[in-house]
Amino acid sequence: MSWEENVRKTVPYVPGEQPKIENIIKLNTNENPYPPAPGVQKALEELKEGYDILRKYPAPACDILEEVLSDYYGLPREQLFVGVGSDDVLSMAFLAFFHGEKPVLFPDITYSFYDVWAEVYGIPYKTVPLTGEFEINADDYDIPNGGIVIANPNAPTGIAKPGEWMDEFISRHRDVVVIVDEAYVDFGGETCIPLIEKYDNLLVTQTFSKSRSLAGLRIGMAFGSRKLIGYLKDVKFSVNSYTMNTPSLVLGRESVLDEAYFREKVDAVIKTREWTKKELKELGFTMTESSTNFLFVSHPQKNAEEIMKRLRDEGIIVRHFKKPRIDNYLRISIGTDEEMKKLVSVLKNIL
């Protein structure tokens, strides 16, 4: 026998490129174009002064961060969970909640990590096709299942379902855990957090990576009933007691404390998105109705992959998915006004 026979072989998720080229306009990973809250810089000064603290383990329960999140969301800490980006939170949730025989359901076009987690943890799953307009049809989920995952707003389509629709949808699935991935919710979606009081089987996840300009810190969070969060923490502390490092805890805290800055920058991104939408429509692009910090666009006369390559030649990186149904679309993150003006002018030349 060879040791290789016992190896779990998987095909990993491939994230958007982090290019090392200077002066590139990076619109491929939905990062925020604005810096994190100024308090983050202040906290870095304090961390520098008191850097001896790094020799100690962080508090496993993530007190520093959970306490401000508890205040911010008006929820007890027993209904909060934090992890290394919402990827870590979602991965732990898949491991914790999808331990049955029936397939977990999620749309065929959605965040492409869901099937990777299902594969790595050996979870049966089934994708449910979106409609021709990339909409979720609730009735399609009325089949035997072991759980449901919905990104709302969805990615890479950017389309959001209203809270009322989500409420009705979750009410139909009380016997399995329903995960609502709200990575992009701050840019125009309606959060399901209020529904966790109504549905003890609902887990809502969010992230600091997009709206809080802190992708580099890796902070994600989840909200749910005490029971649900309790199970999730048991699994988390069975995998790693100290996932959140000290910089994440002390810097992440500052972001939560500065609500005015947060709102200001989210509003700026939304304003730029609406301007970009108008300009791209004038160039003949069709697109979904985005409630996120990206646009999902297609051009009737020009192949998406070709546009992507031409943009790259001009120093602008956008995301193209070589996948059925969406391979003639581009996902374009919203940058600063200047970056988007440059994008529009380069696209004018390409078309």
Add this chain to the structure above:
Amino acid sequence: MSWEENVRKTVPYVPGEQPKIENIIKLNTNENPYPPAPGVQKALEELKEGYDILRKYPAPACDILEEVLSDYYGLPREQLFVGVGSDDVLSMAFLAFFHGEKPVLFPDITYSFYDVWAEVYGIPYKTVPLTGEFEINADDYDIPNGGIVIANPNAPTGIAKPGEWMDEFISRHRDVVVIVDEAYVDFGGETCIPLIEKYDNLLVTQTFSKSRSLAGLRIGMAFGSRKLIGYLKDVKFSVNSYTMNTPSLVLGRESVLDEAYFREKVDAVIKTREWTKKELKELGFTMTESSTNFLFVSHPQKNAEEIMKRLRDEGIIVRHFKKPRIDNYLRISIGTDEEMKKLVSVLKNIL
């Protein structure tokens, strides 16, 4: 059916306490009493100045850190892996390499996270008793198995096996992955890293948490054959693309670059350990031969748990494991000279 039926229910690992009390002498989690390398402070200043970088995702491949580790260990990056503490590295390794039917073997007295990972991932396992002197008997592992995990030096016993012994041991187990957990190796153990060229089924793990005074950053690493590390990275990138946040990468790098400081502080800990050993022996303590930054001690006249409680009343925290065979032992981390002098003087009063 209730959603709870599909939940993976686990009993998590309980790490040593991180008390919030001021002025405590903390000898319970094997942290280093000395600050991290001065370069870490300098890098924090740079991170403060350029804090805008935090809005971007870190490089998934951890380039900044892997590059210096590659130089330091003289190994190509394809033979290196980094994770969120060696807990993350080990957890990923359990998930990746122990995907068979036969039980994974590890000592009955060792790092108490091994059985927790086996439980959470549904891996069959069997503990192999150490001898009466807390030694590993190689022959006991000559039974059908799906993998082996050895902490060397072992914890909480502190006992190290020489490289030659390990070489012979691994040579007997070529058909399964053998993990050697070297969390404490820098304090007197002999590393198995050179053996990865000989055994493509050997994974060696280490950490920045003890000898590099960076428990607060959560950095661990693994070394192995290209094939082994390739499989491990596939699993890691199937769980989370960006586990290592930007502060971990840029600050961790500085620690690796300052070899003189590293050696100086490791030597200081060893010197203090030897002094403490002598003093505790004079107080009647028996102990194992520690090659780590802690001592594993017992007193023939006084109950360990009672000593632990009395020490706590005096503001000194040490670790006691309520477990068969070792419940009359204490694990005492090595602090500064001043802290250990205080410990000895308080123990004199207790006894």
